[in-house]
Amino acid sequence: MSLADKILQGDIRSAARLMRDIDDGMPSATEELKKLYPHxxxxxxxxxxxxxxxxxxxxxxxxxxxxxxxxxxxxxxxxxxxxxxxxxxxxxxxxxxxxxxxxxxxxxxxxxxxxxxxxxxxxxxxxxxxxxxxxxxxxxxxxxxxxxxxxxxxxxxxxxxxxxxxxxxxxxxxxxxxxxxxxxxxxxxxxxxxxxxxxxxxxxxxxxxxxxxxxxxxxxxxxxxxxxxxxxxxxxxxxxxxxxxxxxxGELAHFEENKSATHFTELLKDALFRQVYSHLHADNRLAETIQAIARREVDPYSAVEQILQHSLKLDTE
Structure with a gap:
């Protein structure tokens, strides 16, 4: 049985373990959260x-x-x-x-x-x-x-x-x-x-x-x-x-919509940041970009735009 299945049966130890994994940012926790969300x-x-x-x-x-x-x-x-x-x-x-x-x-x-x-x-x-x-x-x-x-x-x-x-x-x-x-x-x-x-x-x-x-x-x-x-x-x-x-x-339903929007937006921001950051590390562009900004060879606003364009291009290839 998965952690999610055990949690749905009321297993406290499994819940504590998943909470620890969530707090530690373990990727496996996301799969368990997907199973729990409908409940x-x-x-x-x-x-x-x-x-x-x-x-x-x-x-x-x-x-x-x-x-x-x-x-x-x-x-x-x-x-x-x-x-x-x-x-x-x-x-x-x-x-x-x-x-x-x-x-x-x-x-x-x-x-x-x-x-x-x-x-x-x-x-x-x-x-x-x-x-x-x-x-x-x-x-x-x-x-x-x-x-x-x-x-x-x-x-x-x-x-x-x-x-x-x-x-x-x-x-x-x-x-x-x-x-x-x-x-x-x-x-x-x-x-x-x-x-x-x-x-x-x-x-x-x-x-x-x-x-x-x-x-x-x-x-x-x-x-x-x-x-x-x-x-x-x-x-x-x-x-x-x-x-x-x-x-x-009827404000309870409105609250749930706003809460869902906030949670979704935060997850999306985190996922996009991790994805872009991983691309920067993979091709060693992070250090080069920071050094170029520090030397005033490029402004940070243009650097962000260029990185986003490069990252989105990689994702569509």
Whole structure:
């Protein structure tokens, strides 16, 4: 039996092995993903994002617990930053959720960013598809601590929960721009801190200024103290309300189209780059081209055009 066949039968070891192969960029993983893809599209994907120190991992831990009490199976993709110097990652998010390790209804997979920007790992979408094909009902993607423009989670998760926390200084600065636009639900965590009410008001003002069109989802703001499990039930209620809105409004189908377009485009870019790069290495043109650009014998724009023309010509011969 192939890995895909074993995964479809619920074999955890095979799933873990395929996820490792995906993260390592093994070509064999693609063939397994092709077999799994027709079985995807059933899971509900929740993204949890926000700045470092907001308590995302603790909140994720409590959300897992809440869904397990509802009888749902939960898979987690936890993204941790990778060192730009050593290439290593601590993968500390798994430590914070370790109490679920003996629960057969929970599967936690940690990933390093490996230099990929946007708050996710390059292999996140494929690993989510493995979980989905296996039949996990809820998939939680916890991003690395993100800034204003690291908002890839919105293209992966059906519901994006943006976690904020009082005491970050300029609260408006912390939540504006891209982060504000991607939030379907906002959680002000560590709400026992001073200025929690101010942070809630600031968020509500920003949402009001953004003013979602009539009939669109209006993002709610929930106060939570994840360490004490305060506010978690309300947070789950808002997540499920957003899910219901997506289904009833027809936006869920639109989301799936956009998600498919993004995934296809990323795969196409990666495949084209690998193909062109292999041609450059095969005929030793890469070093020659870089040296010519450095000597100003050719500009980089013309060099790219020439390489593309040469590569496409090779492919049609």
């Amino acid at each position: 995807t599209g059933r899971a509900y994907i929740i993204g949890i994002t926000g700045p470092p120190g907001a308590g995302k991992s603790t909140l994720t831990d409590k959300v897992i617990e809440a869904y397990r009490h509802k009888g749902k199976t939960v898979a987690v993709v936890a993204i941790d930053p990778t060192s730009p110097f050593t290439g290593g990652a601590i993968l500390g998010d798994r430590i914070r959720m370790n109490r679920h390790s003996s629960d057969d209804g929970v599967f936690i997979r940690s990933l390093g960013t490996r230099g990929h920007l946007g708050g996710l790992s390059n292999s996140t979408a494929d690993i989510v598809n493995v979980f989905d094909a296996m039949g996990w009902e809820i998939i939680i993607v916890e991003t690395v601590g993100v800034g204003q423009d690291e908002v890839e989670i919105v293209r992966t998760a059906h519901t994006s929960v943006v976690v904020s926390v009082p005491g970050l200084g300029d609260d408006i600065q912390a939540i504006k721009a891209g982060i504000l636009e991607i939030g379907d639900v906002f959680a002000v965590n560590k709400a026992d801190r001073p200025d929690a009410d101010r942070t809630v008001r600031d968020l509500e003002v920003m949402i009001e200024m953004n003013h979602p069109p009539e009939g669109k989802w209006w993002p709610p703001v929930v106060k939570t103290i994840a360490a004490r499990q305060d506010g978690i039930a309300e947070l789950i209620d808002k997540i499920e309300a957003h899910h219901a809105h997506l289904v009833q409004s």
